Amino acid sequence: MKKLIALLLALMVMFSLGACGSKETTDSTANNDAAATDDAAATDDAAATDDAATEDTGDTGAADGELIKVGIINNDPNESGYRTANDADMKAVFTEENGYDATYAYSLKNDEQIAAAQKFVQDEVDYLLISAAGTAGWDSVLMDAQNAGIRVILFDRTIDADDSLYAASIVSDMALEGETAVNWLADQGLDEYNIIHIQGVMGSAAQVGRTGALDEMVAANDNWNLVTQQTAEWNAETAQQIVQSVIDSGEEFNVIYAENDDMAKGAVAALDKANISHGVDGDVIIMGFDCNKWALEELLAGNWNYDGQCNPFQASYIDEIIKGIENGQEPAEKVVIMEEKGFDAATITQEDVDQYGI
């Protein structure tokens, strides 16, 4: 009996692995489809930079007909809308037409990612692009890469390793995202700011960065008050309950600062239920982050006031750096902080929605 169970479990493990494998392939095709639509804008961007770059390098890379081999290690595109957009952006930029031969490896686990990196080193790729799941444990494989003459570029996430081990690191500055948003809020010139602050999963980089800026502002100004500060763990429903409890308690508030779009949506649902007006010309200012397409549409419709971008489109930056290195130009800065916008309902246009929505 025990043997039977053991056999069954083994089969099941195989089955689940098989399932994962086949899922990944379907995912990648799905992403290719998505890439065609969602990231048309991003490709335009990339194409523009490509044009600039290929004007210089056009003779060397493309004329030889040799593709630049890149190994891309990313987190599972299922993880979030951000990751899906990020992966689709990579697939749109690192194509054969742009002179690349790209191979992808996905995992949310650091050790699996390191194993994938080792395999890419053995395969002698020219560039290794890594969005690391964890910060530790990368030194030895990056050392191997360096010895093999492979250049490493980090994107989205940094790691704890000597910066001589990688050529560049392209990251978002979450604290700056928070500052941009809080400065926008300060510019609104309200007499008093009574803020419902809905936080993401405590300790995540996005939560720490976006909370920090608001906390500082509240501490520095007497007319800025936090009505409540609670974590909804990125969950719309929890956010709705938090706002609902404030409404039920009868406390006054005029700003909702939600650290992502989903939670802002949940908060708005609670306001709608209580018939409290929000958005442009409304009683309550709604702020979200991440620039999901549907969120930007809410902005365009005037239901929300502000949405801060968390830029998933690193591919064009990486492309530029690689083309530079191929030309013998080292990137000027090791750490490249991506440009991130904040959108205001008063100034957003349909083009912004199409271009920056993820």
Next chain:
Amino acid sequence: MTSVKSKQQGSVLTQKLHSKRQLFIPIAALLVLILVNLINDPSFFAIKVGTNSTGDPVLSGNLITILDNASELAILAIGMTLVTAASGGQDISVGATIAIAGSVVLRVLCGTEARPETLQAPIIVAFLVCCVVSMLFGAFNGALVAYFKIQPMVATLILYTAGRSIAAWINNNALPIISEPSFAYYGNFIPGIAIPTPVFIAIACMIIIALVLKFTTLGLYTQSVGINPHSSRLNGINPEFIKFITYVILGLCVAVAGFIKVSRFSTINYSVVAKDIEMDAILAVALGGNALSGGKFSMAASILGAYVIQFLTTTLYTFKVDSSALPAYKAVVVIILVVLSSPVAREKMAKLWKKVAPAKTAKEAN
């Protein structure tokens, strides 16, 4: 044989007494929570009639919020109680299968479009498909547990880890949004009716399970299988089938809960929808004083447990507990409740009670 019979009859009697005593802890917990809120701020219990942004009347207030938001948990608690009673283990995949159920609903309603102008299928069809799919996943869990005798927690671990990816795959990783307002009725309000719809759905589920337990042998069979599968087999019950069927019933509960969840926002987020709800559902069963090792159960106590959990959550929000400390507060309350409602503690308390008031218990026994 006669002795077995008389024992069974006896157990039915004690069971009735038992289940009454079992209700004591969740009711006491509820009373304590009510008292705390009364002392803190009596307006906690205020219920207001207002209108929402579309001009329809709605009731609002903390009590309504609690009733509304506990609906999914109460529905899940029904299935989880049966699964616990029959198989002596818990299904930890309900959160992930809710994601699958919700994804199926959206897939049927949206087709392949992410933002359909019109629904591609009637809502009732989407709901039925979602029920079938959820019951199939329940049957998968049930088969592993009942026929392959795998530990329930291990068997359901498969879907716990894979479920959210499957949910994302069903919709090709897209996050469909339904703009049709009638779809949102099931998770919010039906225009003109001031009480949230999930409350009605939860009540309907409770009535159905009450009727099923009253007029079928399901309750008796699940308990006897949970207490001793071998002797139930000797009495002509098929323990495997009973275990299997409880997982299918839980699958149905998951479908209803998943349907409410997607209706609330007319969309889904695969990674966070119904996150950790399996733990709350198991907690509801435990708070109801049901032995997690299976056997006798009290359905009413489990359902009450679900409402206690939501009451606690809402209370903590109104107390504005620091967000990083919230889980710690919740944990402390939960530990106290679970320890108090554990069979061992209840036995001790019963003994203590006997010592304090021997005359009264003697009367009760007669």
